[in-house]
Amino acid sequence: MSFKDILNSGKFAVTAEAGPPKGTDIKDMLHHMELLKGKVDAVNVTDNQSAVMRICSMAVSKIAMEHGLEPIFQMTCRDRNRIGLQSDLLGANILGIKNVLCMTGDHVSAGDHKGAKPVYDVESVQLLKIVDGLNNGKDMSGNELKGSTDFFQGAVVTPEANPIEPQLIKFEKKIRAGAKFFQTQAIYDIEKFRDFMKHARKFQVKILAGFVVLKSAGMANFLNNNVPGIRVPQALIDELKAAGKEKALDTGMNITARHIKQLKEEKICDGVHIMAIGMEDKVPEIMERAGLL
Amino acid sequence: MIITKKRDFKELRENIKNYKSFFLIGCSECATLCGTGGEPELKAMKETLEAEGKIVTGGIVAKTGCQVLGTKTELKKNKDEVDKAECILTMSCGAGAQAAVEIFEDKPVFSANDSMFLGNMTRYRMFDERCSLCGNCILDKTGGICPVTACPKGILNGPCGGCKDGHCEVSPDIKCAWVRIYERMKKLDKLQEFCDVTLEAKDWSASQKPRALTAREEKKK
Numbered sequence: 001m002s003f004k005d006i007l008n009s010g011k012f013a014v015t016a017e018a019g020p021p022k023g024t025d026i027k028d029m030l031h032h033m034e035l036l037k038g039k040v041d042a043v044n045v046t047d048n049q050s051a052v053m054r055i056c057s058m059a060v061s062k063i064a065m066e067h068g069l070e071p072i073f074q075m076t077c078r079d080r081n082r083i084g085l086q087s088d089l090l091g092a093n094i095l096g097i098k099n100v101l102c103m104t105g106d107h108v109s110a111g112d113h114k115g116a117k118p119v120y121d122v123e124s125v126q127l128l129k130i131v132d133g134l135n136n137g138k139d140m141s142g143n144e145l146k147g148s149t150d151f152f153q154g155a156v157v158t159p160e161a162n163p164i165e166p167q168l169i170k171f172e173k174k175i176r177a178g179a180k181f182f183q184t185q186a187i188y189d190i191e192k193f194r195d196f197m198k199h200a201r202k203f204q205v206k207i208l209a210g211f212v213v214l215k216s217a218g219m220a221n222f223l224n225n226n227v228p229g230i231r232v233p234q235a236l237i238d239e240l241k242a243a244g245k246e247k248a249l250d251t252g253m254n255i256t257a258r259h260i261k262q263l264k265e266e267k268i269c270d271g272v273h274i275m276a277i278g279m280e281d282k283v284p285e286i287m288e289r290a291g292l293l
Numbered sequence: 294m295i296i297t298k299k300r301d302f303k304e305l306r307e308n309i310k311n312y313k314s315f316f317l318i319g320c321s322e323c324a325t326l327c328g329t330g331g332e333p334e335l336k337a338m339k340e341t342l343e344a345e346g347k348i349v350t351g352g353i354v355a356k357t358g359c360q361v362l363g364t365k366t367e368l369k370k371n372k373d374e375v376d377k378a379e380c381i382l383t384m385s386c387g388a389g390a391q392a393a394v395e396i397f398e399d400k401p402v403f404s405a406n407d408s409m410f411l412g413n414m415t416r417y418r419m420f421d422e423r424c425s426l427c428g429n430c431i432l433d434k435t436g437g438i439c440p441v442t443a444c445p446k447g448i449l450n451g452p453c454g455g456c457k458d459g460h461c462e463v464s465p466d467i468k469c470a471w472v473r474i475y476e477r478m479k480k481l482d483k484l485q486e487f488c489d490v491t492l493e494a495k496d497w498s499a500s501q502k503p504r505a506l507t508a509r510e511e512k513k514k
Contacts (some may be wrong), residue, residue, distance in 0.1 A: 090387030166475040228457035
């Protein structure tokens, strides 16, 4: 079943991430793909994540398909203008890529080419409209396409954004622009996420809660202090601290598994998105502990 | 106004190393307010150049250095000094420098400043950028705050995921443009407009370079 069909059938969906490497040696990436094959419903292929130059997401999405994984082609507006974006969307679609995640993209100042000219000709909401147009046989200028695309398009949302109101308004704009599914920034507070879902359930969209595994109390504090839209509650930090250095990662994996289990059992959202960030090999084990395998 | 910054003198020294004599042109408008092209700066530049063994034949603070004909007229009274100089050193913005290029066909023109942006003066010699001169204003739809300029990504429909406690991921010194717009529209009781309106991608053809404009009305015959 395709990722779209899984979500539409009401089955709890699980997605993970495949980060393209910097350079042409893709051995490790293929190994990670092998670990995820048959376990997750789709993998997000990041687009020069954190504005660090790597292999393009289209090529790796194609490779993922060849290795038995359904890709979610991530597309940011940082590096291409509207001509480049539409051209790549058409290209991705003829390669068989069906899922696209539309984002504005991390600023070049975060990456490894700080002198690059940031493009941002359009942004996430407008990119969603572009995809909707291509799906309906029209390019952004209204020109007729010879053959339309058949994308299942999604976007991102930050349930823990502060302030939350403008973020929720943008969330609605993304839905109106055609977003069918959302993957969220990492969440750690299920009760707060439940509040967000109460709002999100007013709309006909599928929501996959984002997870980043905590490796230590130090990492949790770092996320709280440095990463926008992430808030790890003190109780979890205490839990990691109490576990001690050696058991911290194991505890972090348990926390993630426990949260995923709760979301699924209480039908709080439609699926989860596990961002492993250097711990791709742990994803199957987390899924097992969460009762997903 | 056009915000200018003095170029590093080492760079300027390299650019002018083959020339001996200079005529200086400042500007009484923006460059004077920026402290890069008023009387005190011309005087300081003269001293610096003389300390380097150069000759300064003279100088003026043009009323509006970017106005080609006006500056040309003003310079008439300095004809002798200008004639004695091998080259011109402008102490204004890039527009002022290129007005001099147009006026002096046979003399090299060097610029002592870098032109930075169209800025507002917030306090004495403190400037920030609020307008990008995009040629296609959307302020009436964004609570009077320009997201094309105030948001590093130029986002037109709300904050990105990089907004942390109302500040921008690019720099904590920048308040998130969309949080500012949201707060202002809320205050103006225009929040519904913020919710309902999705701004279309901008038409960048209005900022295709080089731009030119004829604003005068042709006389009727």
